[in-house]
Amino acid sequence: MNEPVVVRNLAKTFYDEARGEVRAVQGIDFECRAGEIFGLLGANGAGKTTTLRMLSTILTPTSGSAEILGYDVVADPAAVRKSLGFYSASTALYPRLTARETIEFFARINQYPGEKVRERVDYLIERFGIAQYANARVDKLSTGMKQKVSIARTVAHDPPLLIFDEPTVGLDVLNALEMQEVIKEFRAHGKTIVFSTHIMSEAEKLCDRIAIIHDGKILACNTLENLRRVTGVHYLEDIFVNYVRGQG
Amino acid sequence: MNWETIRVLLVHELRMLVRDRRTVILAVGVPILMIPIILFAAKWINERRARTLEETVYRYAVTGTEAEQLRSTLARAKESQARAETEKGKEEGLERFKFEEVKVQDPAASLRNKDIHFYLEALSGPQADALPKKREKEDEDEVAPQSDSTRKEILPVPTRLPGVPLILIYYQGDQDTSQAGEGKMRDLLLRERRNGRDAILLDHGFPVDPLKVISIADKSLASAGQVTGAWVGRFLTAFLVMFLLTGGSVVALDIVAGEKERGSLETLLTTAARHGEIVAAKQLTIVLVAILITVIHIANILAYVTFRIIKMPEDFVIKAPPGTVVTLFLLFIPMAAFISSILLMLSAYAKTYKEAQLYFFPVYLVNLTISFAAVLPGVSLRSAIVIVPLANVSVAVREILVGKFDWPMIGLTFVAMAAAAVWTVRASARMLSQERLITSSEADVADFAGGPALFPKHVLRWYALLGVILFSVALNVPQMATLRRQVLFNDLVLFLAGPLLMIWKYRLNPKEALAFRAVKPAVWLAALLIIPSGNLVGIGAFRLADLVIPVPRQMLEQFGQELTPPGMPMWQIILLLAVLPGICEEIAFRGTLLYGLRRKFRPAGLAVVVGLIFGLFHVAFFRIIPAGFMGVVLTAIALFTGSIFPGMLVHAGNNAFAFWAGRQGYPLAGLNWPLYLAALAIFGLSFHILYRNRTPYPDLRN
Secondary structure, three states: OOOOEEEEEEEEEEEEOOOEEEEEEEEEEEEEOOOOEEEEEOOOOOOHHHHHHHHOOOOOOOEEEEEEOOEEOOOOHHHHHHHEEEEEOOOOOOOOOEHHHHHHHHHHHOOOOHHHHHHHHHHHHHHOOOHHHOOOEHHHOOHHHHHHHHHHHHOOOOOOEEEEEOOOOOOOHHHHHHHHHHHHHHHHOOOEEEEEEOOHHHHHHHOOEEEEEEOOEEEEEEOHHHHHHHHOOOOHHHHHHHHHHHHO | OOHHHHHHHHHHHHHHHHHOHHHHHHHHHHHHHHHHHHHHHHHHHHHHHHHHHHHOEEEEEEEOOOHHHHHHHHHHHHHHHHHHHHHHOHHHOOOOOEEEEOOOOOHHHHHHOOOOOEEEEEEOHHHHHHOOHHHOOOOOOOOOOOOOHHHHHHOOOOOOOOOOOEEEEEEOOOOHHHHHHHHHHHHHHHHHHHHHHHHHHHHOOOOOOHHHOOOOOOOOOOOHHHHHHHHHHHHHHHHHHHHHHHHHHHHHHHHHHHHHHHOHHHHHHOOOOOHHHHHHHHHHHHHHHHHHHHHHHHHHHHHHHHOOOOOOOOOOOOOOOHHHHHHHHHHHHHHHHHHHHHHHHHHHHOOOHHHHHHHHHHHHHHHHHHHOHHHOOOOOOOOHHHHOOOHHHHHHHHHHHOOOOOHHHHHHHHHHHHHHHHHHHHHHHHHHHOOHHHHHHHHHHHHHHOHHHOHHHHHHHHHHHHHHHHHHHHHHOHHHOOHHHHHHHHHHHHHHHHHHHHHHHOOOOHHHHOOOOOOOHHHHHHHHHHHHHHHHHHHHHHHHHHHHOOOOHHHHHHHHOOOOOOOOOHHHHHHHHHHHHHHHHHHHHHHHHHHHHOOOOOHHHHHHHHHHHHHHOOOOHHHHHHHHHHHHHHHHHHHHHOOOHHHHHHHHHHHHHHHHHHHHOOOHHHOOHHHHHHHHHHHHHHHHHHHHOOOOOOOOOO
16 A cells, blocks of 8 residues: 555545535545555536545545545544645635735645745745736736646645645636646656546546546456456546446 | 744635725724714704703693692792792702793693693592593602612502592603603692691691601722623623624624635635634634724723713722733633634635625624623522533623622633634634635535425424524414413414424425434333433433532422412313423424434534424423423434334323422432432443434434
8 A cells, every 4th residue: 555645435425404414425446656646537517526535635535545645634634734735726825915925825835845835835936937916916927827726725835735626617718738747747757646636638638547536436446458448438628428328 | 833924814714804894994093983873863852852851831721620720739839949049049959940831721632732742630539539540640649759669569659549539630651841841840839738748747847857857878898990890780781792693794704605706715725824724813803803993992992981961870899800800801812712713614614795694693692791791690600500501601701890809600601602612713614614715606406406405494483483582472362361271372382383384395205304204112111211310311411510610409390390370170270281391392302303403513512402492492491401301312312213103102101200299299309319419320221222223323423
């Protein structure tokens, strides 16, 4: 069990006053290997976000276990969070901080060594091309610039594992492509990436392995080539439909 | 706890607050500017008004058969006034009242047209006797001021005797100068009457000047410091609570609810910062901002006092030796933590900033009201109030400032307040760990689904509405003042029709919502045993508590005594005060309320919450806790049996038992301890039977 992400029989049941029990994730298993991009592919409401939120310790699993770099998400959530960077389309920045202050805040709060913070912030500002706007307040930035600041704050503490929950939702084509390039670059730098999406082309382009998730269950988990071989269809969209309909 | 993380978070929160210019201006800048403007404006208006009233020459008319005699009196009064002014001078507070008579045809019309400020009608004794009683305003004597109710009881206000002439002053109560003129004329006439009376007494051989008969003086044995302390102590805690709440709210409402709304909370919760550290930083921020704004306001007020813009009484002396200051400070620390936690919880509970704003006002009112406990007359720290957060600090501060240091009770106050602060701090930390902070939007499907799914979300609103109706009717509808009408209205309209309306509106299954389920036969035996034993256990528990902290007598008495109108037949008592509440109140509280809340709380919490709400519906203050105790017992029975029926029997039986004991004169609150212990044993046995024969309430939260 040396993989950076090990998920065993992980389940999440929400309790809702009105609806009663909602079984969002129903005992899923998967592993994410070091340096790969692992994709969770599923429709809206399939359980992708809930799974990633459990991995990032925002939600507590109802049963099962998940380990991030050897730390259990329930037993040692702070260590888990220190080891990962979480990016989601729904997470936001602080509008009254500048881009520089934002990156610095997240580096410090994630306990990046104090003496190296300034150097790290400068590097990220340079890397993401936001030097010109580094001292502008976030609420004054364009969507594209905000996205860059968001990515920079996600990796501010240089975590070995990155979780991207539907990162391109709401972005235009160019920004979405840039996001994909950045994710590839992170992989090239040895980061392990767990990535969720409902966009088939994105999963095809980016993921080393793909888990198809539907109704809180993982229906298949393999490389794209193997999924093609097993299902006998070429396009991921068809593979996905094949599994979902077959399950139904 | 990583203090560096807390520091980073704290600096971050403060930085964001400082950059929110609108908030800073509204919270700090505007009050600083507004207070002097308001004070100066008020001062200018008051001075201008006083000057205007003093300079006004009051025009009046005189009518009535005794007008000439009144004119003579007024002429004498004018001379006396001029003499007194010359002799004593204005510096002794003798204001010159300038008045002149105006000849008018119709005084009432002239008064309405503002041609005159008031008019006088002088009537002879028989004419005054013939007046309808309500037309005359009560004749007052200057020695019995109306505002002093205590004195009025000792010195009855003199009334006009038959045959005594009367001067009626007509004025316009809605016009400042008319009202002021009436007051001045009234004082003038009273003074003149006293002078005339003294002259008559002397003329008829009264041996001494009537003013020299006796002189009355009083002297307070309290020092100026104690008097000031008592005054300041009554309001200090409430003012601090007000400032802390308003100051803290500046940052608190946004600190979680705002972050939740913007989506930055999720970002923060995925960082390495622990929830405890995030809560600590946010609370420190609230406390710091609240204290800072409080200090700014106090400094602002002190500046006005120093520069005499706000004038304090001459004998205003605050004595605060270091020991007093330290003691007060120690009491205020947990209070500040408590308030900041309450604000943080409020912010965490609300889904949006706007929702947090909506919750703030009731929270503010409740806390402020409790903190005014020191104003209540006769409330001492050596009472049950010592365990009530905020109220205990309020009373303790009053006692400390008058120099009364009841150390064991001050210590208990600190412990109770600190315990409340710790509990709220932990609760706010728990709230920040709740998944609904992140997933709240997923729980709103019920709003679209409506029907039974929506009832749990709305149930407390319904009971709040029932409570408002119950209190409003009890306080404002005199026709409902009789016991019979009140019971019939409450039970049939509120507690029976109300739940039926809820069942209809939310399309609930009546059998499920009202827990109409059969129980095992042994349950009935247990219910019968609980009737007397539960009553006595409640009294015994409060008597036991009374040994440690004095419990108000009325509270103990309310367990075993019910006030019924004398002469009310027993069958009516049983029907109206036992059977009807047993059925209707159980339908309302162990029926729909319990059903609606069953998944909101775990069983123990559910019993307490339903019991407490049941207690709150018992209007009389001293009945809340005894009724709440019975409410918890009745809810526990419903949870064990899953049925409303045993509770109905216990409820009706308990009420009947209390009335029967009261009528028979059995002193239930004064029994020997072994009897209470025996009752406890029977009570325990009854619940053991219930447990062994349990058919639990379905669908509870585990």
